[in-house]
Amino acid sequence: MNHILRKLQVTFPQQASILNLSLCRATPSIQHPMWSTASINERQYRDMPTHGIGRWRHLLPKQASKKKKVKNQVKDLVSATDTAYGTLNVKVSGYDMTVVEHYSQYIHNLCNRLNIKVAESYALPTKSTEVLLMQEQGNKTFVDAVLKTHQRVVQLSSLNASLCPVFMDVILKNQPEGVQLSVQEHTEADYLLRFKARPELDGLIAQIYQ
Amino acid sequence: MAAPCRKMASRSFSRLLCYFSSTAVGSGACRRFSVTPIDRATPLGSTAADRATSPWSLMAAVCLQRLPVISADCSPIEQRFKQMLQQMELEKSLVSDHELRLLEDAEKMSRRQAADYDSDEEDRGDQEIMMTQDLEDTWEQRLKNFHPAPRVRADVDEDLSSAQRCLADSLVLLAEQQVGAEKLWLLPQAAWQEGETLRQTAERALDSVTAAGVKATFLGNAPCGVYKYKLPKAARTEGSVGRKVFFFKAILADGAPGSAPTAPLLWVKKSELQEYLKPAYMTKVDRFILNL
Numbered sequence: 231m232n233h234i235l236r237k238l239q240v241t242f243p244q245q246a247s248i249l250n251l252s253l254c255r256a257t258p259s260i261q262h263p264m265w266s267t268a269s270i271n272e273r274q275y276r277d278m279p280t281h282g283i284g285r286w287r288h289l290l291p292k293q294a295s296k297k298k299k300v301k302n303q304v305k306d307l308v309s310a311t312d313t314a315y316g317t318l319n320v321k322v323s324g325y326d327m328t329v330v331e332h333y334s335q336y337i338h339n340l341c342n343r344l345n346i347k348v349a350e351s352y353a354l355p356t357k358s359t360e361v362l363l364m365q366e367q368g369n370k371t372f373v374d375a376v377l378k379t380h381q382r383v384v385q386l387s388s389l390n391a392s393l394c395p396v397f398m399d400v401i402l403k404n405q406p407e408g409v410q411l412s413v414q415e416h417t418e419a420d421y422l423l424r425f426k427a428r429p430e431l432d433g434l435i436a437q438i439y440q
Numbered sequence: 441m442a443a444p445c446r447k448m449a450s451r452s453f454s455r456l457l458c459y460f461s462s463t464a465v466g467s468g469a470c471r472r473f474s475v476t477p478i479d480r481a482t483p484l485g486s487t488a489a490d491r492a493t494s495p496w497s498l499m500a501a502v503c504l505q506r507l508p509v510i511s512a513d514c515s516p517i518e519q520r521f522k523q524m525l526q527q528m529e530l531e532k533s534l535v536s537d538h539e540l541r542l543l544e545d546a547e548k549m550s551r552r553q554a555a556d557y558d559s560d561e562e563d564r565g566d567q568e569i570m571m572t573q574d575l576e577d578t579w580e581q582r583l584k585n586f587h588p589a590p591r592v593r594a595d596v597d598e599d600l601s602s603a604q605r606c607l608a609d610s611l612v613l614l615a616e617q618q619v620g621a622e623k624l625w626l627l628p629q630a631a632w633q634e635g636e637t638l639r640q641t642a643e644r645a646l647d648s649v650t651a652a653g654v655k656a657t658f659l660g661n662a663p664c665g666v667y668k669y670k671l672p673k674a675a676r677t678e679g680s681v682g683r684k685v686f687f688f689k690a691i692l693a694d695g696a697p698g699s700a701p702t703a704p705l706l707w708v709k710k711s712e713l714q715e716y717l718k719p720a721y722m723t724k725v726d727r728f729i730l731n732l
Contacts, residue, residue, distance in 0.1 A: 395659035395689045399505075402691060403610060403732035407511050 305349050307416060308387050315389040317349060317416035320401075323381040324409040333409055334382035337401055344397060347387040354381040354424065385416060495681035496668065500641035501629035503664070503729065504613040504656055506692040506707060510591055512608040541572045600706050603692070611707040612729060613692075614716055615649045620675065625706065625716040627725065629685055638663065642688040649703050655693040664689050667724040687728065 310316040320337055324330045334351070341348045357379045362371040389397065398413070405411055414420075514522060535543070597605045605611070615628040630645035632638060639661050646656055663686040670682035706716065710731040714722060 391660060392662040395662060395664050398659045399689060399730055400732065402507055403730055405507075 304421075305387075307418075308349075313391050315386075315391065315394065315415075318386045318389055319412075319414050319416045319420060320384045320386065321354075321381060321412045321414065322384075322409060323379055323412070325377055325379060326408055327378075327380045329406050329409055330380045330382055333404075333406055334384055336404065337384050340397070340400065341384070341386060344393065346389055346393070346397065348384060349387040350383075350385040352383055352385075352424065354383060356380050493679070495679060496684050497680055497682075498632040498638070498641075499629050499683055499685045500632055500638045500645060500663075501627040501685050501687050502613075502642040502646045502656070502658075502690050503627050503687050503725075504646060504650075504690045504692055505729075506603055506611045506613075508610050509607040538572065542576070545572050600708065601704070603707050605707060606709060609709045610730075610732070611709060612713065613650075614706040614708055614713075616704045617649075620672070624718065626718075626721060627687065637661070638686050639688055642686075642690075646690065650705065656690040657693055659689045659691065663687055665724055665728040667721055669720070687725070689728070 308317045322330055322334045322337070338348060338351055359377045359379065360373055361375040361377060363374040364371050401411065591607070596602055599605055603611070613628065614625050616623050616625050617629065619626070628645045628649040630641055630648060632641045636644075639658060643656075643658065646654075665687040666684060667687070668682060668684040670676070671680065676682075708716065710726075710729050713725070713729070717725060
């Protein structure tokens with residue numbers, strides 16, 4: 231009895247392994263209609279068993295289609311509410327360009343750190359001032375120096391009213407020498423100041439309306 | 441406590457137009473200011489229901505600061521670093537137009553002095569009336585005639601009541617006021633009255649303590665700090681347990697004080713505040729005065 235059982239036990243795993251092997255070999259070749267759409271990882275071509283082995287992009291989540299971004303979008307003016315100021319222009323101007331630029335960068339970084347939203351940060355055209363001095367002998371004036379006034383603007387979209395005194399205090403205390411600071415509301419006129427004058431267009435418009 | 445808070449929330453904020461400038465050698469010790477509040481809505485009157493009877497009475501105080509006029513001196517490490525950077529910049533820099541002209545003139549002079557100098561060969565374009573070296577000499581002369589104002593004046597620094605002391609630091613105004621039974625040094629304060637905002641109370645406090653000519657710009661409608669204290673047991677009644685003081689920040693504008701101030705005033709640095717203020721008051725005030 232026992233030895234018969236043992237024989238059966240011994241032979242059984244061998245038979246099972248043979249069965250398993252045959253099963254494994256059978257599944258790729260048998261294109262069962264139920265199983266053709268089984269999984270995405272199912273390889274498509276039996277002649278090229280490794281076709282598409284490196285595919286991974288189908289596994290990523292779907293991204294929104296990238297539309298071409300419109301550059302230089304006109305940002306809307308934020309109006310003041312009860313607890314926050316509207317669009318503010320922090321204008322930094324001075325003769326020394328490095329100092330002016332570094333100070334405007336400091337203000338921008340400070341806003342980022344205090345989570346104040348900065349709408350834009352741009353530069354206004356440089357104004358040149360010629361200093362003419364009277365000559366010691368004679369009435370003619372001569373050019374003594376050319377001073378260039380550089381202006382940088384940091385536009386804040388909304389400033390919380392409780393944060394305003396702290397922010398103003400910090401930028402005033404860190405104001406360098408020779409730099410003028412001005413905080414004003416942003417108006418349409420300020421926006422139009424950035425554009426160059428177009429004399430031909432103005433001439434044509436004047437002709438139309440005459 | 442409920443009434444003024446609600447008032448501040450419902451009032452629309454004034455549109456500030458501030459202009460601050462910082463010049464190295466200014467006429468006075470203060471920066472030039474111009475403030476134009478464009479739209480200042482009147483505060484809504486509180487209804488009888490709003491006025492909750494609270495045992496705390498309100499006061500507003502002003503923290504008037506005079507900003508530094510000149511930049512602070514560099515520490516030894518900063519000086520060495522500055523020198524090193526300047527030297528690096530000099531070594532990396534290119535020759536400027538003026539220096540080029542100087543070199544050309546020197547070369548021309550040396551050619552003229554040479555033995556085989558033919559003046560006809562020399563391509564003389566526009567003969568300059570002034571040589572570049574002479575220009576430099578006139579500039580040096582003008583620099584010698586220029587005398588800048590002294591940065592540090594020891595005698596003015598000692599005078600605690602002058603607003604021109606310690607031009608490199610920011611100063612805070614202290615006034616001696618009668619609080620209860622004793623006179624204390626503190627930031628100018630005034631009691632809040634019905635129908636006005638806390639900021640107006642602070643402005644009133646400033647006007648009452650300083651002279652008429654002093655102009656200050658308030659930095660905002662929101663207070664920057666608060667200090668509450670209970671009245672001594674003898675003075676406590678059912679209706680009043682203590683006082684709450686709200687602090688507002690302001691910057692001193694360029695205003696030459698005309699008449700003498702009504703109360704003794706002090707302009708002190710943050711480091712000197714400890715000598716004049718009470719410890720509990722000092723801890724609260726310390727938090728919002730920036731020592732930059």
